[in-house]
Amino acid sequence: DQQVKQNSPSLSVQEGRISILNCDYTNSMFDYFLWYKKYPAEGPTFLISISSIKDKNEDGRFTVFLNKSAKHLSLHIVPSQPGDSAVYFCAARGTGRRALTFGSGTRLQVQP
Amino acid sequence: KAGVTQTPRYLIKTRGQQVTLSCSPISGHRSVSWYQQTPGQGLQFLFEYFSETQRNKGNFPGRFSGRQFSNSRSEMNVSTLELGDSALYLCASSTGTDLPGELFFGEGSRLTVL
Numbered sequence: 001d002q003q004v005k006q007n008s009p010s011l012s013v014q015e016g017r018i019s020i021l022n023c024d025y026t027n028s029m030f031d032y033f034l035w036y037k038k039y040p041a042e043g044p045t046f047l048i049s050i051s052s053i054k055d056k057n058e059d060g061r062f063t064v065f066l067n068k069s070a071k072h073l074s075l076h077i078v079p080s081q082p083g084d085s086a087v088y089f090c091a092a093r094g095t096g097r098r099a100l101t102f103g104s105g106t107r108l109q110v111q112p
Numbered sequence: 113k114a115g116v117t118q119t120p121r122y123l124i125k126t127r128g129q130q131v132t133l134s135c136s137p138i139s140g141h142r143s144v145s146w147y148q149q150t151p152g153q154g155l156q157f158l159f160e161y162f163s164e165t166q167r168n169k170g171n172f173p174g175r176f177s178g179r180q181f182s183n184s185r186s187e188m189n190v191s192t193l194e195l196g197d198s199a200l201y202l203c204a205s206s207t208g209t210d211l212p213g214e215l216f217f218g219e220g221s222r223l224t225v226l
Contacts, residue, residue, distance in 0.1 A: 004154070034214070043116065043202055043217030044155070089154060098168050099145070100215065102155040 003027045004092050006103035014111050019077040021106050023090030026071065030092040034100065035064060035075050038087045047088075048075070080110045114139065116205050116218035124224045130191040133221045135203030137184050143167075143208025144186040145215065146178060149200040158201075161186050162208045190223075198225045 005024045013019045021035075031052040036044035050057040050064045050073070057064050063076045077084055090103040117136040125131050137144050145168075146158040157170035161180035178188040184205075190197055200222050204215035 002154075006154075009152075036217075041219065043204075043219045045217070046214040049214070091155075098160055099157040099170060100155075101157070102147075104152055104154040 002104070003030075004090055004101050004103040006088075006090055006106050008106050009104070010107040010109070012109045012111060013080050015082055016079045019075075019080045019084065019108055019110065021075040021077075021088050021090075021108065023073045023075075023103055024071060025073075025092050027092070027094065027101075028071070029094045030101075031095045032093040033064070033066060033073050034091045034093075035062075036089045036091060036102075037084075038089065038105070044089055077108075080108075082110050082112050084108060085110045116203055116216055118201075118203050118218035118221050120221060121219065122222050122224075124226060125193050126226050127193055127195060129193050130189060131193060131223060132187055132189045133201055133203075133223075135186045135188075135205075135218060137186070137203075137205030138216055141205035141207055141216070142184050143206045144180055144184065145204045145206075146186070146188050147202045147204065148172075149202055149220070150198075155202065158188065193225045195225050198223060 034049040035047040037047050038044040048059050048062045066073045087105045087107050089105045091100040119134045143162045145160040147155040149155050160168040164180045175191045180186045200220045202220045204217045
């Protein structure tokens with residue numbers, strides 16, 4: 001039973017446009033959410049995070065939105081650049097727990 | 113500052129064999145976590161070690177085990193390999209002194225079981 005779901009395996013957008021990656025979760029005990037980016041043959045790297053007490057966190061071109069009532073979060077990348085092409089993983093942490101639960105990832109392709 | 117180092121990067125084993133993977137965390141990091149990545153399944157948590165003690169364990173069979181040494185380096189072992197164990201095994205380090213937010217991942221060890 002996947003507690004963190006990324007229902008879109010892939011996404012293609014044009015350079016300069018907005019990329020929106022979505023993530024849904026089922027466990028109401030999750031209190032912290034993170035996004036990681038992974039290039040081929042490299043380990044995932046941390047991108048941005050958000051606590052459950054917030055509904056938005058922004059870092060440069062990257063913004064994460066959290067809708068707790070819908071158990072949904074999204075990552076917005078504006079403007080998208082070809083270097084953003086990678087697999088993006090959504091992850092969540094349960095209250096008081098140490099392990100992260102990851103989604104299955106979304107492959108983003110930014111077309112020049 | 114050197115990143116997380118995993119060895120070997122690639123290996124091929126046959127069913128029934130065992131394998132040991134190694135992870136050297138970022139200097140000063142005392143927590144090492146292991147994750148398994150398979151196509152379509154994301155990253156599945158295996159276990160976490162802190163100060164040579166297993167602090168958390170995921171839902172994997174007992175064939176999967178690990179340990180951590182006094183210098184924080186960690187190893188994981190998989191015994192009696194099965195075809196389904198073919199995966200990318202990722203190690204991540206953190207300071208371990210607070211609840212995990214950002215983890216620093218290595219490049220992974222890709223295991224193929226024939």
